[in-house]
Amino acid sequence: MKNFLLTPAEQQVAFDASWIYRKNSVIEKVMELLGALHQQLEQHNNTRHFNFPAACLQRGAKISKGERYKELPWVMLDYPRFFSQEEVFAFRTMFWWGHYFSCTLHLAGAVKEQYAIALIQGYTQLARSGFQVYVQEDPWQHDFEDGNYRAVETFTVQEWRQLVLQQRFIKLAKPFALDIWENIIPQVVAEYAILLEVLGK
Template sequence: MPKVKLSAGELELVTDASFILTKNNIIQKVYALLGELSEYYVQEIKQYPIEMPVLAPSPKIARGENYEGLPWLMLDFPRIFSARDVFAIRTFFWWGNFFSITLQLAGSYHDQYLPRIKKLYEADEDSDWFLGCSDNAWEHHFLPGNYQPLREFSMQEIEGLPFIKLARKIPLLQWDDAALSLKNSYVEILSILGD
């Protein structure tokens, strides 16, 4: 039977409980941040008289340990997911990578809000928004095959998308400003949908 050996770095980590305790503390802080954001999102959405499923289920925070091998947490609000129709604003934390906020639309919501996404495209020359370009609506990374800057699309490409994923990424090194950036991005999404 082969021996399972640890590298020197692995041995150092496995004997250091503080690493896992620190990780757990950080995850709790992210969970608390998402909880604060959910309260803000609920209040903010009431300020926008737009055609949106405001009576959607309450905010939901989910977490896991293995998105591309790393821990993650996400907040969905509003959140309507059916076999055909999707309307969600998702705030995502991915360990070692970023925070992001994504407007996700499919089915009837795609058709309803596509003109507003096109209007954003026409009006926003210096956009830091990204648009999903993958066939998989459930990928969250920002590698080129999944997202591209909004400005790199043509209008015809936008019109041909089977679903819309409009996203903004906030680096983890901007931790102290992340909550404000996510709040501002949420309000910006609501204003895009309400134009």
């Protein structure tokens, strides 16, 4: 019967609408930020010269938002993006409330196979650049908690080769602290450029 009773902290939130307006304003600004990021990615020289999978750039950018990724609001940009039942080529930038921004390259299926040799040969550059690789089974987890990711540099060259060849998908990612808000666009663009350089070799 007491489950519906509010704690003092919950009362403070429930009785004050102003924080909701501030939260909505933050989400709107994140969406504007990701829209600006899309423009930077689209205009980048690497985008213009990279040989993407045929369907990838025909789909344009997509900005999505939600309220409860692990109970917290989120906003994400997918660009470039290609998702089918078996194949994925996507570069995803995500804002996760109270935690961080992240950027992730997700390759799956025949698309992953297409770039497997380039990923193997790119080990040194990926390791030196501080990328992390997803090591769990469910490809749709996006956070860096619970051992989801492991730094590329912690693998030996042989271990990295085996991982790339054996995994049905590859996710390479980096988190960025929220306090670099004003510089997140150039940071993400720089990581995007590195990833396309690796795949293009």
